[in-house]
Amino acid sequence: MSETEQEFLKNYNSADYQKPSVAVDLVLFTIRDNQLQVLLTKRQAHPFAGMFALPGVFVGMDETLDQAAQRALYQKTGLQDIYFEQLYTWGDLNRDPRMRIISVSYYALIPADQIRMPKREQSQNQDAAFFPVEQLPELAFDHAEIIRYGRERIRNKVNYTDIAFSLVGEEFTLPQLQKIYEILLGQELYKANFRKKIADQIVPTDKMLSGMRHRPSRIYQKLKINP
Amino acid sequence: MSETEQEFLKNYNSADYQKPSVAVDLVLFTIRDNQLQVLLTKRQAHPFAGMFALPGVFVGMDETLDQAAQRALYQKTGLQDIYFEQLYTWGDLNRDPRMRIISVSYYALIPADQIRMPKREQSQNQDAAFFPVEQLPELAFDHAEIIRYGRERIRNKVNYTDIAFSLVGEEFTLPQLQKIYEILLGQELYKANFRKKIADQIVPTDKMLSGMRHRPSRIYQKLKINP
DNA sequence: TCAAAAGTGTTCCGAATACACCCATGA
DNA sequence: TCATGGGTGTATTCGGAACACTTTTGA
Numbered sequence A, B: 001m002s003e004t005e006q007e008f009l010k011n012y013n014s015a016d017y018q019k020p021s022v023a024v025d026l027v028l029f030t031i032r033d034n035q036l037q038v039l040l041t042k043r044q045a046h047p048f049a050g051m052f053a054l055p056g057v058f059v060g061m062d063e064t065l066d067q068a069a070q071r072a073l074y075q076k077t078g079l080q081d082i083y084f085e086q087l088y089t090w091g092d093l094n095r096d097p098r099m100r101i102i103s104v105s106y107y108a109l110i111p112a113d114q115i116r117m118p119k120r121e122q123s124q125n126q127d128a129a130f131f132p133v134e135q136l137p138e139l140a141f142d143h144a145e146i147i148r149y150g151r152e153r154i155r156n157k158v159n160y161t162d163i164a165f166s167l168v169g170e171e172f173t174l175p176q177l178q179k180i181y182e183i184l185l186g187q188e189l190y191k192a193n194f195r196k197k198i199a200d201q202i203v204p205t206d207k208m209l210s211g212m213r214h215r216p217s218r219i220y221q222k223l224k225i226n227p
Numbered sequence C: 001t002c003a004a005a006a007g008t009g010t011t012c013c014g015a016a017t018a019c020a021c022c023c024a025t026g027a
Numbered sequence D: 001t002c003a004t005g006g007g008t009g010t011a012t013t014c015g016g017a018a019c020a021c022t023t024t025t026g027a
Helices: A003-012 A065-077 A143-160 A163-167 A174-185 A191-201 B003-012 B065-077 B143-160 B163-167 B174-185 B191-201
Strands: A021-032 A035-042 A056-058 A083-090 A101-110 A127-132 A171-173 A202-209 A217-222 B021-032 B035-042 B056-058 B083-090 B101-110 B127-132 B171-173 B202-209 B217-222
Touching: A021 A065, A021 A143, A021 A163, A035 A065, A035 A174, A056 A065, A065 A083, A065 A101, A083 A143, A083 B083, A101 A143, A101 A163, A143 A163, A143 A174, A163 A174, A171 A174, A171 A202, A174 A191, A174 A217, A191 A202, B021 B065, B021 B143, B021 B163, B035 B065, B035 B174, B056 B065, B065 B083, B065 B101, B083 B143, B101 B143, B101 B163, B143 B163, B143 B174, B163 B174, B171 B174, B171 B202, B174 B191, B174 B217, B191 B202
Parallel strands: A021 A101, B021 B101
Antiparallel strands: A021 A035, A021 A056, A035 A127, A083 A101, A171 A217, A202 A217, B021 B035, B021 B056, B035 B127, B083 B101, B171 B217, B202 B217
16 A cells, blocks of 8 residues: 555545435335335334335445445345336435435336335334335435436436337337337327337237226337347 | 424434535536547546546535536636536446445536636646547546546537537638537538538628638627527 | 117328528638 | 638428227226
């Protein structure tokens, strides 16, 4: 270790040098009951006890931010292999009244069929539930803004990426997929145009979904190989 | 202060609980000599002594992330009122061999005519210079990737925002503005089409820029009021 | 047989692309 | 007068928006 480095560390790590804490907060989206919904946990402890908040964890010294997000995801939902992506980093001074916490937010998209409501844990937050983004309860910290930001990110990315597929299972019908798009975009789409747009991203199976009192719809899968 | 909160703070702030450090790194873009360029500082100290790095500061306990970015910008360039925006937060374990540092990156766009090369400071980094993004020197830490990421962000945003205007002064000719767009996009544009596209964002002045050995070009300003 | 929704072909429109040409200046 | 780049009108192309229509099922 060089002399300058020793110098640096001595000065930097001195006891009176304060560091902010770093947390990862997750915005877990899914679509249920034809609504975009977010996972929230009920806070048991101060501050904002009784209010709802995004699930989050403190970032450990031995894990990257992505790993922390994945760990939080797994702890809260038991899920792995879920699409997630960093959203934004929030650093206002009084986000958390206890102390300075910088929050790196992530969002994730969970297919409805993979949701097992998280079992109660021994953490401070015992209750967890999905809420429609249009009818959120009062939220702790700046979490309402984080959700709004994630909502916006998705609305933008739907048009030029395939993230919408992250919200359906392996197999799906086109009316189902279209509904996902409509919910994410917040507007209705024309059937014929929608199909033309995604035609090169899907593969038909020979299965049909029947049982409704109308014509059955074909079941598709996402095209895997690179076109 | 509630009992649970006291409990929390006692456990959380205990001396053996490690926190990562949080820094802000800046990608300062400008256009010079018809090239997109980035401000780099030469490292004097270990690690990566002698190599170039992005300018950055540690985030103080009394400032937000945006404020830290603004402070870094001011310290390194003396500039204020510059367009800047958060880019991404980098948290790999060994980004910095000294210790765990999480870096919140920002990018900023500086009009060429506002650049006064930063005077030497008493900081550890004494040399600073702009480098063309296409011919970067070897970079310290993960800063090459951060620049690539910022480059990509700009390329995308040019098409659906007005960030390109942040790189010209108050007054500009359309050939000048078009050149900015071409450099940011990395491709040539058709004159007539470019002008139609930005027609509703500009206001003509009655000044002309002459002196070349060809027809003078009209000087424009950015349209301020909301259309 | 009928309501309801799946599924498909065609027209319409506007924006982006491409092209063609004229204009003003300094050397 | 001529090379150079500024400036503008028009044709073409392409993708999205909108429309019209047929198909298949269960009640």
